[in-house]
Amino acid sequence: xxxxxxxxxxxxxxxxxxxxxxxxxxxxxxxxxxxxxxxxxxxxxxxxxxxxxxxxxxxxxxxxxxxxxxxxxxxxxxxxxxxxxxxx
Numbered sequence: 001x002x003x004x005x006x007x008x009x010x011x012x013x014x015x016x017x018x019x020x021x022x023x024x025x026x027x028x029x030x031x032x033x034x035x036x037x038x039x040x041x042x043x044x045x046x047x048x049x050x051x052x053x054x055x056x057x058x059x060x061x062x063x064x065x066x067x068x069x070x071x072x073x074x075x076x077x078x079x080x081x082x083x084x085x086x087x088x
Contacts, residue, residue: 010027
């Protein structure tokens with residue numbers, strides 16, 4: 001269906017006296033504007049899902065990763081273990 005619109009647009013511009021170069025320029029500009037509009041619409045459409053994914057990851061990390069003190073204790077244990085095994 002879109003190709004019929006493009007052909008009709010092309011023919012109407014030619015019939016109203018616009019040169020072939022003007023028609024091609026109009027088609028290129030229309031294509032670029034439609035492409036950018038489509039990208040913008042896609043971002044708007046996907047935005048709630050992207051926000052939901054960010055919130056999901058934030059909740060997962062908030063409830064499954066250890067707190068700062070537990071991370072510090074874990075790091076200290078690793079360092080002690082490396083020192084016992086004389087890693088230097």
